[in-house]
Amino acid sequence: MNLIIFSEKDVIANTASTVRIQLGGRQLDHLLSVHKAEPNSILRVGQLNGKLGQGRVVSINEQAAMLDVTLHQAPPTPLPLTLVLALPRPKMMRRIINSISMLGVKDLYLIHSYRVDKSYWSTPFLQPEALHEQLLLGLEQSIDTQLPNIHLRKRFKPFVEDELPLLCSNKRAMVAHPYNAQPCPPSSLEESILAIGPEGGFIPYEIDKLQEAGMQTIEIGQRILRVETAVTALLSRLFPVI
Incomplete structure (x- = not known):
C-alpha cells in the first residue's frame, strides 16, 4: 500500500486547512503491521476521487487510527x-x-x-x-x-x-x-x-x-x-x- 486512501465516511472533522480522518479495518492493520505507524508519523494520503497529500498520525491503537490530512496535489492524469x-x-x-x-x-x-x-x-x-x-x-x-x-x-x-x-x-x-x-x-x-x-x-x-x-x-x-x-x-x- 503506497497510498492511504480515505473517503467521506472516514472524515470526522474538517477545517480550512486540514481534514481529520479516522481509519480502521484493513487500512489500520496495514498502518500497524507494515508502516509501523505511531503518533506524528507522516504518511502519503489521498482522498478517493480527490487530491493527494500527506497525513500526520494523531493517535493510533488496535481500534482506530486518527490522522490530520492536508491535500495539495492532483492525482496522475488518466489514460485517454x-x-x-x-x-x-x-x-x-x-x-x-x-x-x-x-x-x-x-x-x-x-x-x-x-x-x-x-x-x-x-x-x-x-x-x-x-x-x-x-x-x-x-x-x-x-x-x-x-x-x-x-x-x-x-x-x-x-x-x-x-x-x-x-x-x-x-x-x-x-x-x-x-x-x-x-x-x-x-x-x-x-x-x-x-x-x-x-x-x-x-x-x-x-x-x-x-x-x-x-x-x-x-x-x-x-x-x-x-x-x-x-x-x-x-x-x-x-x-x-x-
Missing part, C-alpha cells in the same frame, strides 16, 4: 482510453481489474462474447464490493485516487450495435486480433478505445461486428498472449505515459 474487455475467467478477474486500475484506465466495459462461459457472469468477483476492493488496491499501489468506472454488458450484439459506434466516434478505435491485422500504431495520447477478446479471441462474426462499429484490427506480434498479459502489453505500446 476506454477499454472494452471480454469478461475474463473468474480466477483471472481480480488480477486484471487490479492491473487496469494501476495502469490508469478509468472506463472499462466488461462484455459477453461467444467464448465467454455464461457462468462467468455469476461469479462473486463481479459483485460491486469485490470490484471496488480490487480497484482500490490498484489505486493504492499506483498512488492514484480516481476510481475507474466499470460497465457490465451481458449481451454482445446490442452493445456493439447500439453503444459501441458512439463510443468509437472521434477516437482511435482498435480491437486486438492476431490475424489479418495492422501493426500496433505508435504510442500517442490520442483519445482511444481498445477491445480485447477472451482466451481464444473474438470469433470472426464478432470481429466483423466490431469493425462495423468503427474499430480497426491491430496486432503486436506473432505471440499469442494471455488476456492479463495482453492488457499490459497493449497499453504500454499504445500510450507513452505508462
